[in-house]
Amino acid sequence: MGWPYHFVSLDEGQQARRRQLLDGYGQFAQLSILLLPLIYQLGLGVRLLMGRLQRRNVYQAVKEHQSPVASGFKQPAIGGTGNVWAKLRWALDEPVAEGWGTRKEWLAVGLWGAWLLLLVVKDTGDDYLHITRRFGIIAASQLPLHYMLALKSWSPIHYLTRLSHESLNPYHRLLGRLIITLMACHASLYLNFYVQNGLLLKRIKDWDVILGLMAISSALLIGTTALARVRDWNYRLFFYAHVVLSVTLLPVLFLHVSHLRVYILEAAAIYAVLILQRNVDQSSAQATIKTLPGTNLLSITIPLSKSLVKRTYKPGMHIYLGFPSLPQKLRINPFSIANPDPHEDKNIHLVARALGGTTAMLADLATKPQPTPLLIEGPYGSASYFPDLANYDRVLFVAGGVGATFTLPIYRDLLRRSAAGEQIPVAKFIWTVRSGSDAAWGIRQLSEQCEGSLPTECEVFVTGKGGNGRGEAAGAESIELQEREGLLSGSASKEGAADAIRRGKPDLRVIIDEVFSHDGSDRAAVLVCGPRGMGASVRREVGRWVWRGRDVFWHSEEFGW
Numbered sequence: 001m002g003w004p005y006h007f008v009s010l011d012e013g014q015q016a017r018r019r020q021l022l023d024g025y026g027q028f029a030q031l032s033i034l035l036l037p038l039i040y041q042l043g044l045g046v047r048l049l050m051g052r053l054q055r056r057n058v059y060q061a062v063k064e065h066q067s068p069v070a071s072g073f074k075q076p077a078i079g080g081t082g083n084v085w086a087k088l089r090w091a092l093d094e095p096v097a098e099g100w101g102t103r104k105e106w107l108a109v110g111l112w113g114a115w116l117l118l119l120v121v122k123d124t125g126d127d128y129l130h131i132t133r134r135f136g137i138i139a140a141s142q143l144p145l146h147y148m149l150a151l152k153s154w155s156p157i158h159y160l161t162r163l164s165h166e167s168l169n170p171y172h173r174l175l176g177r178l179i180i181t182l183m184a185c186h187a188s189l190y191l192n193f194y195v196q197n198g199l200l201l202k203r204i205k206d207w208d209v210i211l212g213l214m215a216i217s218s219a220l221l222i223g224t225t226a227l228a229r230v231r232d233w234n235y236r237l238f239f240y241a242h243v244v245l246s247v248t249l250l251p252v253l254f255l256h257v258s259h260l261r262v263y264i265l266e267a268a269a270i271y272a273v274l275i276l277q278r279n280v281d282q283s284s285a286q287a288t289i290k291t292l293p294g295t296n297l298l299s300i301t302i303p304l305s306k307s308l309v310k311r312t313y314k315p316g317m318h319i320y321l322g323f324p325s326l327p328q329k330l331r332i333n334p335f336s337i338a339n340p341d342p343h344e345d346k347n348i349h350l351v352a353r354a355l356g357g358t359t360a361m362l363a364d365l366a367t368k369p370q371p372t373p374l375l376i377e378g379p380y381g382s383a384s385y386f387p388d389l390a391n392y393d394r395v396l397f398v399a400g401g402v403g404a405t406f407t408l409p410i411y412r413d414l415l416r417r418s419a420a421g422e423q424i425p426v427a428k429f430i431w432t433v434r435s436g437s438d439a440a441w442g443i444r445q446l447s448e449q450c451e452g453s454l455p456t457e458c459e460v461f462v463t464g465k466g467g468n469g470r471g472e473a474a475g476a477e478s479i480e481l482q483e484r485e486g487l488l489s490g491s492a493s494k495e496g497a498a499d500a501i502r503r504g505k506p507d508l509r510v511i512i513d514e515v516f517s518h519d520g521s522d523r524a525a526v527l528v529c530g531p532r533g534m535g536a537s538v539r540r541e542v543g544r545w546v547w548r549g550r551d552v553f554w555h556s557e558e559f560g561w
């Protein structure tokens with residue numbers, strides 16, 4: 001089968017028909033976006049129904065399994081019958097490769113790409129210029145959706161899908177790659193046409209071609225600087241390139257050809273909303289920054305100002321913290337809110353590890369007179385769409401280092417609800433820190449809340465110096481050492497808190513088996529925040545139980561992209 005497209009010459013009528021088809025398919029590609037929330041809602045409906053039907057059977061199936069804790073652990077029956085929907089969801093949520101997003105995200109954008117490709121090819125006959133232009137107009141028709149996926153709040157997509165900006169961000173990135181691919185096909189086919197017909201030297205001086213080349217160069221630069229390797233190497237380069245180029249791309253495309261203008265105006269309007277919402281979501285505050293003794297952690301306390309007090313905070317949300325004046329104004333990093341209820345405390349509390357960039361500047365400010373003027377944006381986060389954890393049979397929190405700023409407020413919220421007489425599930429809290437001092441702020445919060453003694457289901461593992469790797473209770477003889485490390489400083493009762501301290505690494509397999517082998521715990525929630533490797537290990541262990549039929553709500557909070 002040969003190459004189906006040829007350079008054909010068309011009469012006026014045929015050209016008008018081609019124009020009609022180009023515009024029509026562009027509009028159709030855009031309108032078909034409306035199907036996406038509909039399909040999503042249908043998916044949610046099916047999931048709800050299947051979940052209800054299967055939950056009835058799962059309880060019995062789980063009870064029939066041996067308890068691995070009571071009788072020595074046996075490998076789970078991978079692929080056995082059980083909650084098919086939970087298994088499917090788990091399989092789709094698996095990462096494609098480290099830092100490459102999940103199968104679900106690739107599948108969704110892959111299917112969308114196939115649909116767009118169909119719209120690129122349909123009714124183009126053998127007309128080379130038709131398919132060349134179709135690539136361009138279909139790419140442009142997706143720009144408004146792409147910009148909308150970048151909205152942090154006030155987005156119709158958030159309401160329709162009940163997904164936060166953070167959960168939608170991978171789709172923004174993958175759709176961006178799809179659009180760049182379509183644009184690159186459009187540009188390459190056009191350049192080939194000019195070369196084959198000896199038009200390149202003449203056309204390269206024309207404004208529409210110059211602007212087209214500028215647009216594809218900007219798009220390729222946006223795509224390259226957004227690659228994980230570049231982002232990890234120099235986050236600011238990615239950030240500035242993204243902001244500057246995504247703004248300049250719009251007028252360049254607007255002037256490139258008139259047929260794209262409707263899409264460009266739509267994208268520009270969404271971009272304006274994005275800027276407006278960031279301004280509305282931002283406010284200045286007078287923060288107090290302190291270095292926590294014996295650590296490179298910063299404790300940042302932000303009193304709730306008039307505008308911050310109006311906002312809704314849920315445990316597990318984060319805010320962006322930046323500097324109010326130029327040139328640092330463009331530096332703005334996310335930090336989890338480390339206290340469960342800023343309204344009750346009348347302040348937002350953050351704990352940040354001082355590293356190289358923004359956090360090094362914050363550490364420098366900690367040495368200066370307080371309070372410090374800072375810029376706050378948010379709160380944002382997937383936590384605003386979490387299910388009520390009280391509806392699960394067991395909840396497991398696993399945190400590594402400063403990752404407890406995400407898990408601890410959610411755990412403390414459950415403890416608070418339990419103390420208020422609410423029926424809440426058994427919640428296990430595992431926290432691994434390198435040195436005891438790193439955990440002191442959290443131990444203090446917990447022991448204050450629990451009147452001196454930490455809950456029995458709470459364990460803090462100190463993996464750094466002095467650990468013997470066995471994860472046993474610290475015991476009275478080592479309390480002195482912990483005090484030196486600052487671990488228990490400020491705890492209401494040092495003895496009570498010391499019971500929760502372990503030395504060495506936690507055995508995640510044993511902990512997870514204990515959680516899941518508990519009778520009746522057919523629905524569990526697992527929330528993780530820590531280094532990538534930790535999240536992957538917990539997921540592997542929890543996965544064994546999903547394949548045995550457990551229904552698990554899983555969330556791994558990533559402190560990065």
Ligand SMILES: Cc1cc2nc3c(=O)[nH]c(=O)nc-3n(C[C@H](O)[C@H](O)[C@H](O)COP(=O)(O)OP(=O)(O)OC[C@H]3O[C@@H](n4cnc5c(N)ncnc54)[C@H](O)[C@@H]3O)c2cc1C
Pocket residue numbers: 231232235318331332333334335336337351352353354355356357358359360402405406558559560561
């Ligand atoms: C949702 C979330 C919550 C976080 N909570 C905490 C916390 O409670 N305590 C803590 O110490 N750290 C937290 N972080 C990490 C923190 O934002 C910084 O990445 C980290 O402190 C690096 O500091 P730096 O001074 O080296 O950063 P810089 O050099 O200034 O920035 C580099 C890194 O910051 C991150 N980053 C910056 N801006 C953004 C952004 N707009 N979106 C996503 N990532 C960005 C990127 O990972 C990037 O690699 C969180 C990150 C995220 C995404």
